[in-house]
Amino acid sequence: MFKKLIVPAFVGLALAPAIASSATLKELEDRINQLEEEALIATEGVYELSTSNDNRMKISGYTDVEYHTSTKKDSVDGFRLHHMSLFFEKDLGSKWHFFSEIEYEDAPKFEGEGESQPGTIPFDVDGDGTIDPGEVIAVSDGEVIDDAQGKIFVEAVNLTYKWRQEANFRIGRMFTPGGIWNVDHYPTFVPTQERPQHIRKMFPQVMDGAQVFGTVALGSSFANYDLYYANGTGNTAKHDHNQAKATGAKLSLIFPVLNHFELGASVYNDPEDTAKNDEEYSATGFHGKIKAGPVTLQFEQAASAWDVDEREGYYAQLLYDWDKYTFGVRNDYYDSDADDTATESGKTQNSVFVNYHVNKNVTLKAEYHAVDHEDDATKDYGKAVFSVVGYLGN
Amino acid sequence: MMKYKNICLKGLVAGFLLTTTIAAQAADVAVIIHRSNPETLSIQQIKDIYSDRVTTWRSGQRIEIYNLPDNQDAADVFAREVLGMSGQAAAAAELQRRTNNTLKNPSKTKRERLVLSIVARHKNAIGYVPEYMIKDKSKIRVVRILKEK
Numbered sequence: 001m002f003k004k005l006i007v008p009a010f011v012g013l014a015l016a017p018a019i020a021s022s023a024t025l026k027e028l029e030d031r032i033n034q035l036e037e038e039a040l041i042a043t044e045g046v047y048e049l050s051t052s053n054d055n056r057m058k059i060s061g062y063t064d065v066e067y068h069t070s071t072k073k074d075s076v077d078g079f080r081l082h083h084m085s086l087f088f089e090k091d092l093g094s095k096w097h098f099f100s101e102i103e104y105e106d107a108p109k110f111e112g113e114g115e116s117q118p119g120t121i122p123f124d125v126d127g128d129g130t131i132d133p134g135e136v137i138a139v140s141d142g143e144v145i146d147d148a149q150g151k152i153f154v155e156a157v158n159l160t161y162k163w164r165q166e167a168n169f170r171i172g173r174m175f176t177p178g179g180i181w182n183v184d185h186y187p188t189f190v191p192t193q194e195r196p197q198h199i200r201k202m203f204p205q206v207m208d209g210a211q212v213f214g215t216v217a218l219g220s221s222f223a224n225y226d227l228y229y230a231n232g233t234g235n236t237a238k239h240d241h242n243q244a245k246a247t248g249a250k251l252s253l254i255f256p257v258l259n260h261f262e263l264g265a266s267v268y269n270d271p272e273d274t275a276k277n278d279e280e281y282s283a284t285g286f287h288g289k290i291k292a293g294p295v296t297l298q299f300e301q302a303a304s305a306w307d308v309d310e311r312e313g314y315y316a317q318l319l320y321d322w323d324k325y326t327f328g329v330r331n332d333y334y335d336s337d338a339d340d341t342a343t344e345s346g347k348t349q350n351s352v353f354v355n356y357h358v359n360k361n362v363t364l365k366a367e368y369h370a371v372d373h374e375d376d377a378t379k380d381y382g383k384a385v386f387s388v389v390g391y392l393g394n
Numbered sequence: 395m396m397k398y399k400n401i402c403l404k405g406l407v408a409g410f411l412l413t414t415t416i417a418a419q420a421a422d423v424a425v426i427i428h429r430s431n432p433e434t435l436s437i438q439q440i441k442d443i444y445s446d447r448v449t450t451w452r453s454g455q456r457i458e459i460y461n462l463p464d465n466q467d468a469a470d471v472f473a474r475e476v477l478g479m480s481g482q483a484a485a486a487a488e489l490q491r492r493t494n495n496t497l498k499n500p501s502k503t504k505r506e507r508l509v510l511s512i513v514a515r516h517k518n519a520i521g522y523v524p525e526y527m528i529k530d531k532s533k534i535r536v537v538r539i540l541k542e543k
Contacts, residue, residue: 165449189490222447259478
């Protein structure tokens with residue numbers, strides 16, 4: 001009897017660790033399975049969160065502060081709170097895209113309760129940064145603000161339908177596809193705060209209309225094209241002042257040599273340009289961008305004409321990227337009265353500059369521009385701009 | 395004494411081999427697409443996709459492009475070997491096209507494991523990850539291995 005009890009007891013004792021360890025093993029297996037399941041759920045969660053994030057409204061922008069100094073007579077050195085721009089963009093499904101930019105220039109301030117008489121006030125209608133003679137907008141009673149400075153400008157607001165590589169459609173306000181700088185103009189990405197003189201004086205900065213654009217493969221090369229139909233300059237977003245519409249095109253050929261090799265041309269025509277007293281206005285230009293290793297050469301030439309005047313301008317810019325620095329030089333010429341050979345109205349601007357990219361969001365710039373007038377009666381001068389540019393995005 | 399010398403020597407050799415293997419592993423980058431995607435891609439074609447020149451597969455479907463964060467070594471290797479610029483410069487170039495509103499097919503930036511997971515699920519996706527991360531090729535296909543020069 002004793003044997004009958006003692007033997008199973010000993011066997012039990014001998015097997016106890018094995019039984020216990022098999023129980024532990026089972027628990028561990030269960031735990032591993034549970035953790036695997038939890039990891040799978042977490043992975044799915046991260047995946048869903050990540051992909052749903054892609055479709056959210058993206059807000060970004062940039063800001064820049066400058067210090068200007070010049071040897072020009074009567075100029076005053078000082079700071080300029082140049083831009084604070086906000087971008088809003090969102091994918092509206094898989095084919096549609098919304099894009100907008102609201103620009104606050106020179107820290108705008110508008111306030112006042114003033115009464116006004118109907119009439120006109122000077123206004124930078126074509127958005128080229130200067131108020132030319134005859135550039136006015138109509139105001140009605142009570143519209144004039146007592147105290148105003150700076151500019152708030154809806155620079156872009158458009159909807160794009162992405163049909164296919166060869167053809168996409170855009171409607172709204174957009175940058176006029178004329179040359180390179182007119183579109184690639186943001187302080188975050190251009191090496192100088194001062195733009196080449198002829199930019200925005202040939203092709204309008206923005207246009208309100210419709211555009212078709214795309215990329216066509218030509219063997220191993222590519223052709224990027226833009227075609228557009230829009231209100232001419234001098235017309236607000238609300239309506240056009242005449243029946244004539246502006247049309248234009250830009251074509252860039254990209255060849256598979258070096259890092260980037262692009263050559264292209266742009267044309268623009270408005271049969272009745274409101275900003276030019278309803279005269280026919282046309283502009284043409286060509287451009288190129290060649291990048292080989294750390295060196296980038298970019299150049300543009302453009303000419304424009306309407307009944308009473310002709311303009312022409314060009315620039316060539318050479319950049320060298322070294323670590324966090326970008327060094328550059330630029331030769332830039334503009335003549336606002338090119339058809340008048342009797343007067344020397346041309347102006348050359350030779351520039352030298354350096355950018356220090358602190359990180360991908362912050363760039364420090366120093367630039368010097370030597371301005372040389374063809375007209376000997378006008379005194380040449382130099383100007384320098386030191387700036388900090390911040391990109392407000394991820 | 396001789397015995398210890400041998401052990402030290404073996405240790406050094408093993409350490410060297412291990413280090414070089416890990417370094418080689420870290421440097422190689424695999425460009426991946428979905429298993430069912432029949433495309434074969436040259437470096438130039440990958441460049442055209444990541445430069446926004448080619449936005450659709452030959453099937454006509456829009457390409458879903460995935461990038462790694464530009465501070466990762468694999469992103470730098472990819473950018474240098476394919477686009478001829480640093481990872482940060484490549485990210486800045488795309489940011490410029492996005493800001494100018496000229497970008498036709500924007501890429502999405504995700505972590506390595508997520509890129510693997512997404513490409514394995516999306517038949518129109520293309521991405522790249524460090525090669526050592528690829529253990530299972532049942533749902534993805536490696537179209538190019540990029541070795542850091």
